[in-house]
Structure formats: structure tokens, C-alpha cells
Amino acid sequence: MRHLLCHETSADLWAVDINQRYIEWIRRFLAPSLHVFQNSILPQLPLEDNSFSLVYAFSVFTHIDAFELAWLAELRRILRPGGMAYLTIHTERTWNSMNPNRALYHDILIMKDYIAECRVxxxxxxxPMPRERMVLSWQTAAVNNAILFHSMDYIRNTWGRFLDVIDIQLEGHEYQDVVVMRKS
Structure with a gap:
């Protein structure tokens, strides 16, 4: 976000996050021209239809379980025709590259006693990744957490019903892969 602010001073930029601490940090340290608000887990943003030419979500769909498809529909709603979405995901490539050198590997193993979907x-x-959409979720304290892995076929076939899948860039954002999508 801060890089966009440096290069596009006249752009109408918005930032949304479920975590209030991140919202407060953005308000404190980034440009006051940035529109910022906290959202909930429910896919209902207080934004106009067809109002954005670009939406990006870093490490968002790697954690959305229950409302994944509804969130894709919501992104479709707010994107203009021809608008692009840049979304990071964990694919089977991420799954196959899991090893003790990756922080995500350790994050999952630390929570192994709380993950019910499979024996971790x-x-x-x-x-190989056992399902086309692999959810590892756990409940600790008052927070429900999940880490998701999606097969590239699942992305093309399921997510592609909401937005056109232009490309899946392997390791497009550090260890996460990137789905580039367009609203028809």
C-alpha cells in the first residue's frame, strides 16, 4: 500500500482489514488520504458496485474458509468491468514445498493438536495434497483460524466462475502463489 501511495499520489486508495490493530497502524503511519475501515468475516463491504479497477488481497484467501465463494462474489461486485484482482493463495506447489525451513510449516505443526480435518x-x-481444497483449521481462545491450500484446477474451475483466471503466478509473492483475475 505504501508503495502505491508513493507512485500514485492522486489514486483513490482504500485499505480494509479484519484486524483492528492493522487498521490503526495504517491510520497512524500511512497517508491520511487513504480510506481505511475494518471489515468483518461476512462478505459485505460498504462500497459501491463496479467502483474499483484493482483489488488485491495478500494472505487473505489463504485464511478464508466458510465464506470463500461469497467473498469472490463480493470482489466481483465491487470490481469494474475489466477490473483486475490480485490474490495470493497456497497451491499444491506450496503444499509440496513445505519443509522445516518454512515458517508456515512450523505454524501448522505447532497447531497440530487442534486441527481436526486430518492428522497433522x-x-x-x-x-500429494489430499484434496483440491485443503482446510486446516483450529479453535484457540476466541479466535478461529484456518490455513487453506487450493489446487490450481480448483482455482480455475471454481474461482473461475466468478472472475476470469488470467494467470497463476508461482511464488508471485514470496512463498505464496498469486492468482491474477479479471472481471468480464
Whole structure:
């Protein structure tokens, strides 16, 4: 966001996050011209239809479980025709590259006793991803957390019903892959 602010001083930029601490940080340290608000887990943004030419979500769809498709519909609603979406994901490539050198690997193993979907162990990453949409979720304290992995076929076939999948860039954002999509 701060890089966009440096290069496009006249751009109408918005920032949305579910975490109030991040919203407060943005308000404190980034340009006051930035429109910022906190959203909820529900896919209902107080924004006009067809109002954005670009939406990006870094490490968002890697954590959305229950409302994933509804959020894609919401992004479709707010994107202008021809508008682009840049969304990071974990794919089967991410799954296959999991190893002790990755922080995500350790994050998952630390929570192994709380993850109900499958038996979590280091060996699981030595096998192909078992489902086209793999959800690892856990409930600790008052927070429900999830880490998701999607097959590229799932992205093309399921997400592609909402927006055109232009490209899936492997490791497009550090270890996460990027889905580039366009609203028809």
C-alpha cells in the first residue's frame, strides 16, 4: 500500500482489514488520504458496485474458509468491468514445498493438536495434497483460524466462475502463489 501511495499520489486508495490493530497502524503511519475501515468475516463491504479497477488481497484467501465463494462474489461486485484482482493463495506447489525451513510449516505443526480435518504430521507434506481444497483449521481462545491450500484446477474451475483466471503466478509473492483475475 505504501508503495502505491508513493507512485500514485492522486489514486483513490482504500485499505480494509479484519484486524483492528492493522487498521490503526495504517491510520497512524500511512497517508491520511487513504480510506481505511475494518471489515468483518461476512462478505459485505460498504462500497459501491463496479467502483474499483484493482483489488488485491495478500494472505487473505489463504485464511478464508466458510465464506470463500461469497467473498469472490463480493470482489466481483465491487470490481469494474475489466477490473483486475490480485490474490495470493497456497497451491499444491506450496503444499509440496513445505519443509522445516518454512515458517508456515512450523505454524501448522505447532497447531497440530487442534486441527481436526486430518492428522497433522511432517509426513503429510511428503504426499500429494489430499484434496483440491485443503482446510486446516483450529479453535484457540476466541479466535478461529484456518490455513487453506487450493489446487490450481480448483482455482480455475471454481474461482473461475466468478472472475476470469488470467494467470497463476508461482511464488508471485514470496512463498505464496498469486492468482491474477479479471472481471468480464
Amino acid at each position: 504430521c511432517p509426513e503429510m507434506f511428503r504426499s
